[in-house]
Amino acid sequence: MRGSDGLRSLIALAKRLDTETGFAVIDRALQLFGGYGYLRDHGIERFFRDAWVHQILEGTNQIMRLIIARRLLRP
Secondary structure, X not given: OHXXXXXXXXXXXXXXXXXHHHHHHHHHHHHHHHHHHHXXXXXXHHHHHHHHHHOOOOOOHHHXXXXXXXXXXXX
């Protein structure tokens, strides 16, 4: 089952990269909006909330890091 371990590592890497990049971009946008970014009148509030939740859904990013590290450290 070594093939599935490699695929699992790639999926973990993609999930981690996507969620952390998305969160960083939305966080920067929120900084541009300032206090208005937290209001429901602007869509950035919803994007920020959704990006934060996606870091937890289907495995936290910390777990994804462990999966990637195990694969990289395997001989």
